[in-house]
Amino acid sequence: MSLILGSVTLPKPAVVLAPMAGITDRPFRRLARRFGCHLAWSEMVASRELLRARGRSLSMCDPDDGDGAPFAVQLAGCDPEIMAEAARFNADRGVALIDINMGCPVKKVVGGQGGAALMRDEALAGRIMEAVVTAVDIPVTLKTRLGWGEGDLTAPSLVRVAEAAGIRLVTIHGRTRASLYAGRADWAAIRAVRDATSLPLLANGDVRSLEEARGILRETGADGVMIGRAALGAPWVPGRIARGLAAEAEGRAPPAAPPLVERLDAIAEHFEGLMDLHGPDRGVRVSRKHMGWYAENLPGGADFRTSYMAAGDVDAARSVLMDYLDRLRMDGEDTPSMEKAA
Numbered sequence: 001m002s003l004i005l006g007s008v009t010l011p012k013p014a015v016v017l018a019p020m021a022g023i024t025d026r027p028f029r030r031l032a033r034r035f036g037c038h039l040a041w042s043e044m045v046a047s048r049e050l051l052r053a054r055g056r057s058l059s060m061c062d063p064d065d066g067d068g069a070p071f072a073v074q075l076a077g078c079d080p081e082i083m084a085e086a087a088r089f090n091a092d093r094g095v096a097l098i099d100i101n102m103g104c105p106v107k108k109v110v111g112g113q114g115g116a117a118l119m120r121d122e123a124l125a126g127r128i129m130e131a132v133v134t135a136v137d138i139p140v141t142l143k144t145r146l147g148w149g150e151g152d153l154t155a156p157s158l159v160r161v162a163e164a165a166g167i168r169l170v171t172i173h174g175r176t177r178a179s180l181y182a183g184r185a186d187w188a189a190i191r192a193v194r195d196a197t198s199l200p201l202l203a204n205g206d207v208r209s210l211e212e213a214r215g216i217l218r219e220t221g222a223d224g225v226m227i228g229r230a231a232l233g234a235p236w237v238p239g240r241i242a243r244g245l246a247a248e249a250e251g252r253a254p255p256a257a258p259p260l261v262e263r264l265d266a267i268a269e270h271f272e273g274l275m276d277l278h279g280p281d282r283g284v285r286v287s288r289k290h291m292g293w294y295a296e297n298l299p300g301g302a303d304f305r306t307s308y309m310a311a312g313d314v315d316a317a318r319s320v321l322m323d324y325l326d327r328l329r330m331d332g333e334d335t336p337s338m339e340k341a342a
Contacts, residue, residue, distance in 0.1 A: 003169070003200050003223060003224070005096075005097060005139040005141070005168055005169060006096060006097070006138050006139045006168075007070060007096050007138075008039065008070045008072075008096050008097055008139070010038050010039060010224065011038060011242075011246065012223055012224065013213075013217055013222070013223060013224040013225065013245055014038050014039065014202065014223060014224030014225075015036075015037060015038050015213070015224060015225055015227065015238050015239075015241050015242035015245065016037065016038055016039040016040070016041065016202065016224065016225075016226050016227070016238070017029065017032045017037050017039070017040040017041060017226070017227055017228075017231060017238050018041060018204060018226045018227060018228035018231075019041035019042055019043060019044050019074035019099065019101070019143070020043065020044075020228060020229075021043050021044045021104075021106075022043065022286070022289075023043065023232065023289075023290075024040060024041060024042060024043050025043060025060070025274075025277060025278075025286075026062070026065050026066075026273065026277055027269070027270050027273025027274055027276075027277060028040075028235055028270070028290075029041075029042075029065055029069075030065055030066065030067055030273070031235040031236075031266050031269065031270060032231065032235045032236075032238055032239065033065075033067060033069050033239075034067070034239075034266075035235060035236040035238070035239030035240065035258065035266075036236075036238070036239025036240065036242045036243045037227075037235075037238035037239045037242060038224075038242055039069075039070070039072060039097075040069075040072075041072050041073075041074050041099060042060055042061065042071070042072065042073045042074055043060050043074070044074050044075075044076050044101050044104060045057055045060050045061055045073060045074065045075055045076065045086075046075075046076050046077065046114075047075045047076065047077035047079075047082050047083050047085075047086035047087075048077055048079070048082050048086075050075075050086050050089065051082060051085055051086055051089065059277070060073075061073050061089075061090055061093065061095065063090075063093055063094040063095050063096075064094075070096035070097070071094070071095050071096055071097075072095065072096060072097035072098075072099060073090050073095050073097070073098055073099070074098075074099040074100075074101050074143065075087060075090075075098060075099070075100060075101065075132075076100075076101040076104060076109060076114045076115055077114055077128075078112065078113040078114045078117070078118065078124065078128070079128075080124075080127045080128045080130070080131035080132075081131065083100070083128050083131060083132050084131040084132050084134070084135035085135070087132045087135050087136045087140070088135045088136060090136075091135075091136040091137065091138050095138065096138060097138060097139055097140075097141060098132060098136060098138060098139075098140045098141070099140075099141045099142065099143055099171075100128065100129060100132060100140065100141070100142050100143070100167075101114070101115055101143055102115065102116065102118040102119060102125060102142060102143065102144040102145075102158070103115060103116050103119075103143050103144040103145040103173050103177075104116060105145070105177045105180050105181075110177065116144070116145055116148065116177035117177075118144075119144060119145065119147055119148055119154050119155070119158060119177070120148055120152075120154075122154070122157065122158060122161055125158060125161065126161045126164075126165055129142065129161070129162055129165035129166070129167055130165045130166070133165055133166035133167065134166075139168040139169070140166065140167055140168060141167060141168055141169040141170065141171070142159070142162045142167045142169075142170045142171070143170070143171040143173070143204075143226075144158060144159075144170070144171070144172060144173070145172070145173045145174075145175055145176055145177055146172065146173070146174060146175060146176050146186060146189050146190070146193070147176050147177070148176060148177050148178065149176050149177070149178040150176060150178065150179075152176070153176070153189060153192075155172055155189075155192075155193045155196075156192055156193050156195075156196035156197075157196075159172075159193055159196055159197040159199065159201075160196055160197060162197075162199070163197050163198070163199050167199065168199070168200070169199060169200045169201070169202065170193075170197065170199050170200075170201050170202070171201070171202040171203075171204055171226050172190045172193050172201060172202070172203060172204060173185070173204040173205050173226075174186045174187055174189060174190045174203065174204065174205035174206070175205055181229070184206060185204075185205025185206040186205075187203065187205070187206075187215070187216050187219040187220050188219065190203050190205075190216075190219075190220040190222065191219060191220045191221060194220055194221045194222060195221075200223045200224075201220075201221075201222045201223055202222055202223065202224045202225060202226045203216045203217070203220045203222035203224075203225055203226070204225070204226035204227075204228060207225050207226075207227055207230060207241070208230035208237070209230075209241070210240070210241050210244035210245065210248075210254055213225050213241045213244070213245060214245070214248075217245075225241070227241065232290075232293040233290065233292075233293025233294045233295075233296055233297055234293075234294075234297060235266065235270075236257070236258050236263065236266070240255065240257060240258070243255045260328065260329075260332065261329060264325045264328055264329060267291075267294050267321070267325060268321070268322070268325055270287075270290060271287055271291075271317075271318065271321055274286055274287045274290070275287075275314060280313070280314035281313075281314075283314065284311070284313065284314050284317050287317065288308065288309055291304075291305065291308050291321065292305050292308075292309070295308075298328065299328065299331070300324070300327075300328075304320070304324045307320045307324075308320050308321065308324075
């Protein structure tokens with residue numbers, strides 16, 4: 001059984017990488033897919049900025065990640081015409097899927113009436129979805145939250161609007177905008193959204209391990225899971241979960257975590273990919289957060305992180321990183337857990 005979205009075919013249950021601003025750029029997506037993630041979304045792209053300046057926004061929408069995988073772009077905005085134009089721009093460049101962001105809780109996005117703010121204006125949300133669906137011949141999907149606050153769980157109503165507008169798949173983050181990323185995701189509330197629509201649904205929130213993936217699929221009835229923060233510093237986690245679910249469906253034992261040397265090679269590749277994509281100055285700045293996340297899961301990570309953050313240029317950063325990775329390879333020391341706290 002598969003999820004078929006235009007030219008994109010995903011197994012069921014699907015395991016996909018969430019769109020994360022400033023994180024899921026080309027090097028990160030490539031690593032996640034190589035480790036077995038079924039689909040990796042772009043960073044969230046502001047539709048108005050894309051059409052005005054393009055520049056970095058254009059590079060965020062580059063459909064060629066170099067591995068032949070289908071490319072999916074998430075757009076944010078609150079103007080139906082601008083969202084439609086941004087969707088057409090991406091479709092004309094070969095993007096396979098367009099996702100509409102109606103879940104971002106960040107103040108800057110919500111203050112501009114985008115992201116999760118659209119959950120409070122169902123009429124506008126509907127016009128945006130209709131405009132984008134009408135503008136392109138590729139499938140359009142939606143990512144949203146449970147609602148604005150605990151007493152305002154509007155997701156079931158919103159997904160019915162989405163279904164009527166021609167949206168092909170919805171992803172539900174099991175938190176409200178008010179809760180941001182605090183507390184536990186409410187998987188039972190995702191189930192209520194599942195019961196409100198016949199659309200394929202991905203469940204998102206507090207999935208860091210194979211066991212939690214099983215749990216959210218069982219409790220929500222979802223067709224797959226979206227992995228976000230659990231992949232920070234561990235781009236192999238979505239693929240490990242995907243392979244684990246597939247193995248269990250076939251009666252096989254789940255695969256082990258990638259060996260230490262494979263993870264270390266991935267970190268080195270990630271560093272070089274960031275330099276290639278962003279250039280040495282911005283690349284070093286962007287890499288600091290990633291190396292900090294990697295350090296959380298590795299022996300001696302605190303000392304490495306201190307040294308890496310102090311590196312002033314690309315040569316110094318590369319030297320600190322490669323010395324650290326070489327020491328780990330020589331020691332052969334591994335870590336017991338590959339799942340991150342969400």
